[in-house]
């Protein structure tokens with residue numbers, strides 16, 4: 556599966572800003588939005604990574620790379636201003652930049668490690684999302700635009716991370732609901748709770764996990780046992796195959812009456828029941 560070769564161009568003429576667009580699902584959404592007719596600005600901490608995505612897109616005139624840390628409100632305001640200066644407006648914000656805790660249990664962290672990794676991870680995964688919305692909402696009000704947040708299976712279920720990551724993703728789910736309420740009726744706010752994907756997702760620097768990537772240790776078998784769709788439909792863990800829900804929510808024509816909603820694009824983790832689908836143990 557991949558980005559459709561003949562996309563419906565549901566975002567023709569729109570302008571999007573995506574945090575964490577230098578890799579993973581942020582990059583995949585950026586390229587999909589481009590294919591759907593949008594102009595796209597991507598935020599990341601590494602100019603070279605952003606440049607690579609822009610070169611890969613084949614449409615450098617329709618992309619903008621912005622170096623910013625999502626914990627820095629001034630940098631986010633500057634990124635919104637630069638996007639509007641380059642493309643004239645802002646229709647879609649995708650708060651997405653995040654880190655993971657590599658399932659570190661409360662029993663495997665000292666109090667100091669827990670405290671430091673909590674502050675670092677929450678400042679990116681939760682504060683980073685809220686600060687991005689704070690920087691962008693005036694432009695989104697002008698365009699009657701929308702926000703699509705990257706959530707996670709860990710926004711609904713245990714064991715998608717340790718307690719710090721799970722709490723951060725439940726908090727981000729709270730932001731979808733609260734901000735959908737606060738920004739209505741002019742700005743819609745929705746979320747895509749993606750399941751396990753093969754990306755470059757890193758961990759907190761404060762506990763020595765910033766150089767470790769989920770992609771290095773990604774084992775397909777750890778997903779299959781918990782995912783009803785994997786054996787039947789061969790559900791992919793390629794981020795490209797998670798982008799459709801982001802297009803649906805961002806599209807005015809197709810979602811103008813939808814806000815405060817979350818699509819769980821996770822292969823059916825929530826309905827996995829007691830059977831062993833991965834082993835083919837059913838009548839189908």
Ligand SMILES: NC(=O)c1ccc[n+]([C@@H]2O[C@H](COP(=O)([O-])OP(=O)(O)OC[C@H]3O[C@@H](n4cnc5c(N)ncnc54)[C@H](O)[C@@H]3O)[C@@H](O)[C@H]2O)c1
Nearest residue numbers: 575577578579580624625651652653707751752754755756
């Ligand atoms: N990979 C998975 O299995 C998975 C599952 C569920 C949810 N998610 C979520 O998807 C989102 C994107 O992660 P990904 O899996 O694509 O990983 P990724 O590391 O490939 O992408 C995240 C991007 O955010 C950037 N980033 C990190 N901290 C930043 C900061 N302080 N300021 C600016 N940019 C920063 C990174 O450099 C990276 O380019 C995250 O919110 C993550 O929690 C991932």
